[in-house]
Amino acid sequence: MQHVPVMTAEVLQWLAPREGGVYLDATCGLGSHTKAIAAHVGAGGLVVSNDRDAESLAMARASVTEQAERIQFTQGPFSSLADRWKAMGRGLANGLVADLGVSRYQLTTPERGMTFMADGPLDMRMDRSQGETAADVCNHSSELELANLIYEYGEERRSRQIARAIAQGRPVTTTGQLCRLITQVTPRTSRTIAPETKTFQALRIAVNHELDEIKALLNALPELVGPGGRVVTISFHSLEDRILKQHFQALGRSGQARVLTKHVVAPSNEEVRRNPPSRSAKLRCVEMMTGEE
Numbered sequence: 001m002q003h004v005p006v007m008t009a010e011v012l013q014w015l016a017p018r019e020g021g022v023y024l025d026a027t028c029g030l031g032s033h034t035k036a037i038a039a040h041v042g043a044g045g046l047v048v049s050n051d052r053d054a055e056s057l058a059m060a061r062a063s064v065t066e067q068a069e070r071i072q073f074t075q076g077p078f079s080s081l082a083d084r085w086k087a088m089g090r091g092l093a094n095g096l097v098a099d100l101g102v103s104r105y106q107l108t109t110p111e112r113g114m115t116f117m118a119d120g121p122l123d124m125r126m127d128r129s130q131g132e133t134a135a136d137v138c139n140h141s142s143e144l145e146l147a148n149l150i151y152e153y154g155e156e157r158r159s160r161q162i163a164r165a166i167a168q169g170r171p172v173t174t175t176g177q178l179c180r181l182i183t184q185v186t187p188r189t190s191r192t193i194a195p196e197t198k199t200f201q202a203l204r205i206a207v208n209h210e211l212d213e214i215k216a217l218l219n220a221l222p223e224l225v226g227p228g229g230r231v232v233t234i235s236f237h238s239l240e241d242r243i244l245k246q247h248f249q250a251l252g253r254s255g256q257a258r259v260l261t262k263h264v265v266a267p268s269n270e271e272v273r274r275n276p277p278s279r280s281a282k283l284r285c286v287e288m289m290t291g292e293e
């Protein structure tokens, strides 16, 4: 399944890419935002597009045709994007977009192990070449560590019961097996949210160190984007959005950036109707005031 990009018109509106500008896309995915920005920078501009997922990058690269000379792809976690960016020797960028979380493609491909809708290996890594899988986390963490992780990253009230079921059901190797363990101890209480949702979210956040990644990217912004350049973020759950909101407020107070979105920007009703998963998206934008110290 392809990724349906979220809030592309709003990304362009807030990023305001200009002809000849240089922009960073920290989360290329299948490249929709990258291509939309590339269309605005003209032949003299550049979009450096990053993702930690080699498979997504390969698909994005293959889908770029006429704008190929304006787009440069880089692979790695965005916590180290500043290192790759500095190595390119281009000074500071005119703007950056980060569309956080995972893509529809990653979420719905059973082999990636992120979905509870189909059976697959319990992987969940965005970069399948390194790091612990969700199976490793389930099989090698203590029951208490698992309970804390499911509570903290999934905001799941039944975290202790689920952690016990996982510990007793080890080794856990597939998404289907994990689903059975979770549903043994969590009755369906909502017609819209499946009992597995929060535990799957928690494991994915832990496996990919998602919250630490966001903090590292935010701390590196002065090394990435120059004065007057805009940073646009899209988040999909409250744990991410809280980090962004607090960091942007702090940048505003210290005079390092100006917060342009006084309230979060949500997708239009029309977009939510067309693409229901977009309903939880929240866009924020700041304009950098000072460069690297």
Ligand SMILES: C[S@@+](CC[C@H](N)C(=O)[O-])C[C@H]1O[C@@H](n2cnc3c(N)ncnc32)[C@H](O)[C@@H]1O
Pocket (backbone or CB within 6 Å): 003, 005, 006, 026, 027, 028, 029, 030, 031, 032, 033, 034, 050, 051, 052, 053, 056, 076, 077, 078, 079, 099, 100, 101, 102, 103, 104, 126, 210, 213, 214
């Ligand atoms: C919501 S999708 C982006 C979709 C993209 N904007 C588009 O238009 O197709 C998020 C992407 O960010 C990548 N990603 C998430 N966290 C990352 C991180 N810490 N470092 C690098 N890439 C990351 C994921 O692999 C995924 O491809």
